[in-house]
Amino acid sequence: MNFIASVTLEAADVTAATDFYTAFGLGSRVRLRASEAPTSGFRGFVMALTVPGPATVNGFIDAALNAGATTLKPAAKSFWGYGGVVQAPDGTIWKVATSHKRDTGPDTRRIDEMVLLLGTSDVAASKRFYVEQGLTVAKSFGRKYVEFASGPDSPVKLALYGRRALAKDVGVPIDGTGSHRLVLGGTGPFTDPDGFAWEAASPALTS
Numbered sequence: 190m191n192f193i194a195s196v197t198l199e200a201a202d203v204t205a206a207t208d209f210y211t212a213f214g215l216g217s218r219v220r221l222r223a224s225e226a227p228t229s230g231f232r233g234f235v236m237a238l239t240v241p242g243p244a245t246v247n248g249f250i251d252a253a254l255n256a257g258a259t260t261l262k263p264a265a266k267s268f269w270g271y272g273g274v275v276q277a278p279d280g281t282i283w284k285v286a287t288s289h290k291r292d293t294g295p296d297t298r299r300i301d302e303m304v305l306l307l308g309t310s311d312v313a314a315s316k317r318f319y320v321e322q323g324l325t326v327a328k329s330f331g332r333k334y335v336e337f338a339s340g341p342d343s344p345v346k347l348a349l350y351g352r353r354a355l356a357k358d359v360g361v362p363i364d365g366t367g368s369h370r371l372v373l374g375g376t377g378p379f380t381d382p383d384g385f386a387w388e389a390a391s392p393a394l395t396s
Contacts, residue, residue: 192340194390195374230365308352
């Protein structure tokens, strides 16, 4: 395994989740399947979209809110650029951001990169685990953040972040129990040190 082949979000109501992600603009990028697995609070992961500029950030966030998402952090300028955070009706947290602070172009609805941020209890240990599974480190900032290289056919890039820091970044309490409601496709089955599940990749989408 050297990249994520798919990311599947589990939802209690797949039809409603499908409608939401279609309206959000991610219908072709997100896999969904039904699950009643119990979960509460922070699920330990964040889906992040990197886009060309502030207008596109606003476009995606407005679409998500109009489709039923809730605001966790309103879109605003920051040290790193411009972005905001919303929570989908299925519970998944989405961060939409750009490195550009000035709004110099229109809303393109283009996604430059999709990143799965896994909140880990020990970034260094999780880094070793994924390297042993075959992933290649692209960026590493000690025990704070690790980003892995993605293959040309991978829809999403994998990154590791400290769980407490990740929860703070998106504006939610760190507490959470039960299922992560997330399954990663690649080589498996196996479970990483923080309980995130992997399974053999399947070409079919569940809808």
